Amino acid sequence: MGATENKVNVDGAGLALGTSGFTPIQMAAAYSTIANKGVYQEPLSFTKVLDAEGNVILDADEVRDTHRVFQESTAWMLVDMMTDAVKTGTGTKAKITDMTVAGKTGTNSDYASVYFAGMTPYYVSTLWVGHDYPINKLKKGSSGGNEAAPLWQAYMAKIHEGLEDKAIIDADPTSLGLVKRTICPVSGLLATDACKGDEDHKPVTEWFLVEKAPTAYCDMHVTLSICSAENAIATEFCPPDSVSDVSYVLIRPDNPLYNFDDEYLLKALPNAVRTELTTDEFIASMKTCTVHADGSLSIFELKTKSQDLIQQVTDYLNTANGVPQDMSDTLKDDISALQVALSGYQYSEIEPLFEKLTNDFSALQNAMAQQTQDGNGG
Template sequence: SYKRKIQEAYLAMQLETKYSKNQILESYLNSIYLGENYYGVKVAAKGYFDKELEELSLRECAILAGIATNPYYYNPHRNYYLRSSEETNYIAITNNRTNYVLRAMYENQFITQEEYLAALNVDSANIVKEKAKDPVYKHAHYVEYAIQEIIDVFIKIRGLENTPENRAAMENDIRTGGYHIKLALDPDIQNILEDTIENWKNYPGLANPNDSIHRVKNADGTYQEIIQPQVSAVVLDYRTGELKAIVGSRTRPTQLKTLNRAIDMKMPVGSSIKPLSVFAPAIELGASPASVAYNMPIPIQGWLDENRVPTWPKNYGGGSYTGVETLREALKRSHNTSTAYTLMNYVGVDRAVDYLLKEGVDRNNIDATPFGVSLGSSGITPVQMTVAFGVIGNGGVYQEPISFLGISDSNGNVIYDSHKNQERRQVFKPSTAWLTIDMLKDAVNSGTGTAAKIKGQTVAGKTGTNSEQRGVSFGGLTGWYSSFIWVGHDNYKPLNSKTTGSRAAIPIWKSYMEKIHELKNLPNKPIMDGDASDYGLKRVTTCVVSGQLATDACMNDNMGYGVVTDYWSEQNVPRVECQMHKNMSICSSSNALATQFCPQELIQNKGVLIIPEGHPLYPLINSQYATT
């Protein structure tokens, strides 16, 4: 486009005013892409010839020069050893291109005739068959993520269009411009994550053992075999927004720019999404941990089957239906049915999507359906999940995740401060965050996440298990960090039938989090300071069935539903006493309404639940307890 051409011309003029032509050429040669994962002539010399630059022959130099215009087509290693065709002589492609470069050098008097003729000898170049290992810097997945974030900043502050060409130019500038960049990475935490994940001995098996190796076809027709299942994990200091560690694979990368599952893959996160999209939003919109949900096989309005008929989702593993339960219990036990009820009756799909967006989840990662936002078919990256859990820990405040703290030029002048430019927004009220944490602590202390307990630390979190065991996860918080881990198959193949987030994700999470807190000598710390009263919360006793203020009839319930005492925000405390319970005479021998035939000594005064027609419970209750 004209805009891009003008931008390129402007950049070229800026470079020429700041650097000499020799400096520009040196920068170019040190960063130009030359195939494989080779950036710069020094790296390419080592990769293609296993030599240092000063050791190259003239012909080998010409080979590198010839690659530049089309690194894939002129790739000498692939043309000599990997590509074959009856129609095409790939070796000749490299040799002819090299000879063309040599002739141009001779005709322009850069080399003598004697040098030219000697360099035409193909034996004067030795292209290695077994490639030297690519030079990989430490913590490659974290560093490469940070580089992309820095490119975003350079694009923004220079007012450039976000095109592949401009991104490549900015990457070149970053690598060669003499900048000083301080990462937010904590090497100790990063090493703990990498070591724990790489050396873990108890990864789950695959439902089909043949899926334990995933074969990926390379561009040259060869195959790469990747062990399965794979893993990604992230650790965040949620009070500052600084990313402390990112692991995107089960083993450390052995080459640059490999698949980073922490940011590049968007696998369904299962029930780990529930507190972020359903329960915290429900609390924010006026509910309480004591509010009513139905864990029953009854149709939920808005939850439609393929025929557009109201239905309900089954609980994981065919789990039992427990009847009426509170939101606290629904999250603690991870009941799908009551979660779906909570979504459709307290939040709604559109508002659930809005809250996920506010928590830092990319819109393209959200499956904006009832199933997607409540049961986790949305494919959200581990970085985004870690940040979203961090919002809860940070008192409901979103902070843009930071992978680098700042950038200075070669003279030490600060050109970008990440914290000064960090985006922040209030997503939930502090009281909502406190209540959600309180519920998530229950999930760890006595629910699906008990395996995540860490001695001497406060832990809150939520497991996730996808349908048919197609991946498991855990998102959790301590008083210091939030962290999310995903374990699954790259091609979404099912793990073995006994695999759950509790069994396969939590043990790894707990292992590295324990080591981090021990190494840093971190004392126990509350996730949020203060108690309930500091956030305008009070304990109120309500009826389990109606959610209204409890009466003596509720407490004396004939069917055992009873009452619950839990936290409510002062503005949302119920003002009306229960309208569904009434004290009536019950015959204890039948547990039914007493008639004239019930002996006087068996008659008891009990609270009877009166279900109006149209109420969700009406179809399940014997008609003698229902009234219109």
């Protein structure tokens, strides 16, 4: 896009953060490439050169270097992102009334200089503010958004007086092979209800190439109803004023964030939890509130007793002889229903099924005892 290699820092991070030494004209050419649907046009200082008789000696359109750099879909997404930067981001002071503006602010370290590069449906312009020598700094607190963007807006607003607003790239994004998806900003995957519960990192809706759009759902966010009495998963018997929804972000070893120091990780993600567990395993590992329960058993105790009873009945059915088929089928149905209920934490669902299995098992034991007594002639 017109920048020579010796102007580009060899490190990718430096290029991404804007530390390469591009001139304003080179930056303008790069941004115009984006606005021009991904096609680079060499910036020239003339349109035509004529001789004394009016003959065209040089025509900029004929000698200008022009070539495609981005796909049109890529250029459209870049414009879409930078339009948001002006609408609600750091570039709001570059807004022009009744005119679409896209752009990006820049602030060098230690307030050495500030930048704004922006585009409209008609023009691209870049603005750099600084001193000839980097040792001389701007005032403390200077930024591209507060110093460069307003200056850019001041002259660009006058240039656009009387011009009609239109899209910078006038194209239906779906015709470019783009689809819109709502994603989790932490995982980059499709957002879930748990993602919506993270107040600091709300899901965002973005455009993607069809082949690059995420298809899997976020497996990092988990939202659980926690009872403050025990800092444990709440049951239906926990008082409402003791229960709140708590959002967790699961950071696993394959995530680069896993190796961050807590000082930085928890500053960015206060609800982060390092774990090797899957989402289901993490939920299962959480303690359930045993403080609040209906009756003599807590939900935790009821689930334990239910599991023990299921094992007892299963062992009995596997070893006992002469069990009536109808009673065996009833008990197996009881066990299946209770196992389904045990996957949750609803006391009111588990307790009656536990009682039914207990009663039906007792009835079988009584019937088998009577059968034995009758067989002995008693």
